[in-house]
Amino acid sequence: MAKTTVGANADGVGDDAVQAATGRPRDEWFELLDAADAATWTHKDVATWLVAEHRVDAWWAQSVTVAYEQARGIRRPGQRQDGTYEASVTRTVDLDKTEGLRALAALVERELGVAPLALNLGAKHPTARFPLDGGEFVLASSTERSGGRSSIGLTWGRMPDGDRLADVKARMRGWLAEVG
Structure with missing residues (x-):
């Protein structure tokens, strides 16, 4: 990428x-x-x-x-307070929040080869959390928008350094593009 x-x-x-x-x-x-x-x-x-x-x-x-x-050089872009790194992307789709999350979770499961540790479809903001090696994770989320649409998002967290941030963001943007 x-x-x-x-x-x-x-x-x-x-x-x-x-x-x-x-x-x-x-x-x-x-x-x-x-x-x-x-x-x-x-x-x-x-x-x-x-x-x-x-x-x-x-x-x-x-x-x-x-x-x-x-x-002031205390924190790099993408760096969290605990020193790990995180990348996030979002996209609005023509699906309701539950359909949007189901579609996104299925795609992430296929791409990562791992089932979600938790899939919460009943929440106000539904989420699916995918555990990865080394403590990293991918969080899929969905938020209702007007007109039956939703904003779907992905966060890849707990990366030990920022070396992969740009590649991870590009990869996740590609996944979002396949939904809806």
């Missing part, structure tokens, strides 16, 4: 959206965080500070925190 760059947090969320949701653009948040010596703090401490001291919504605090960590 062709390698492509895996984007940083800031690539997926525009500065206008950050400012509209938090009251400041990213660069101002980064200046405040630098002044507070936040590069030496834990991820949780940074996000908590943004919520407690600046009343940033928790979701946006996480987004600003990840962007800050990536901008």
